[in-house]
Amino acid sequence: MSDEVLASIAESTGLDSEQIDALKKGFDGFDKEGAGTISETNMQMILKSMGIKVDKAEIENAAAEVDEEGTGKFSLTMFATVAARFMSEDDEEQMKEELKEAFRIYDRDGQGFITTDVLKEILREIDSTLTEDDLDNIIEEVDEDGSGTLDFDEFQEMMMG
Structure with a gap:
C-alpha cells in the first residue's frame, strides 16, 4: 500500500x-x-x-x-x-460525555450554568497565551444574550465549534 x-x-x-x-x-x-x-x-x-x-x-x-x-x-x-x-x-459522543463531565465540575452549585468568569478560568487553563481582550471577545461571542452565564448547550457549542 x-x-x-x-x-x-x-x-x-x-x-x-x-x-x-x-x-x-x-x-x-x-x-x-x-x-x-x-x-x-x-x-x-x-x-x-x-x-x-x-x-x-x-x-x-x-x-x-x-x-x-x-x-x-x-x-x-x-x-x-x-x-x-x-x-x-x-469520537463526537465521547467528546460530548467529556464536556458534560467538565461542565458538571465547573457548575459547582449545580445550577445548570457556569458564569463567564468561570469560563475565562477554563479558557486560561486551555490556552495561557490568551489576553484579557481575547477572553472578552470570546465571552462576547458565546454569551449572545449578555446574561453573564452559559448553559450546557452554549458551552458545548463553543467547545465543539
Whole structure:
C-alpha cells in the first residue's frame, strides 16, 4: 500500500494515521487472498472488533453509497470511507460525555450554568497565551444574550465549534 494511497485516505476521511493503520490491519486480516477487497460483513466485523458501535442498517446505507456498482466488494479506501463515519460519530459522543463531565465540575452549585468568569478560568487553563481582550471577545461571542452565564448547550457549542 503506497504512502500516497494512505495520504489520500487520510485527506478524504479525516482519520489520523493510527486509525488508518488499525483499519488496514483489519482489512488485511480479511483479505487473505490479497484481492484488495473485503465484504460488507467483514467491514462490520472489523469495526466491532475495534470497539466501534455499528448499526447494521447504518452500515448497509453507508456501504451502498460507496459501492455504486453494487459489487459487494470494498477496497481499503471504500472501507475507510465507511468506517470514518462511525469512528467520528464515536469520537463526537465521547467528546460530548467529556464536556458534560467538565461542565458538571465547573457548575459547582449545580445550577445548570457556569458564569463567564468561570469560563475565562477554563479558557486560561486551555490556552495561557490568551489576553484579557481575547477572553472578552470570546465571552462576547458565546454569551449572545449578555446574561453573564452559559448553559450546557452554549458551552458545548463553543467547545465543539
